[in-house]
Amino acid sequence: MSKHRRASLFETAHGHVRTCACCPALEVRFGNALLALGPDDLPHVLDQLEAAESHECDVTLLMGETGSGWVFTADEAAELHRLVAGARLMLDVAA
Secondary structure: OOOOOEEEEEEEOOEEEEEEOOOOOEEEEEOOEEEEEOHHHHHHHHHHHHHHHOOOOOEEEEOOOOOOEEEEOHHHHHHHHHHHHHHHHHHHHHO
8 A cells, every 4th residue: 555645636538647745756547557657757758659649550658668568549549648748737837
């Protein structure tokens, strides 16, 4: 069980981003995917999603240098992009 207190930062129909009250950790939950990110990871995730938007095929979102990742349909990737972009905007407004 996590000791972190999470507050909602941004949400869409199928996901949400929560921020921790005591550290910069972000929890991105989208469908069955759960991504633990830091604020500095958001531009990298957005870059991957934006690069894939012009293609109408499945999108693989790689997580760092771990060799692991998530595969999303084009529609899922578009919503995930809106979710992460919205969270980044909210963090920028709060800064």
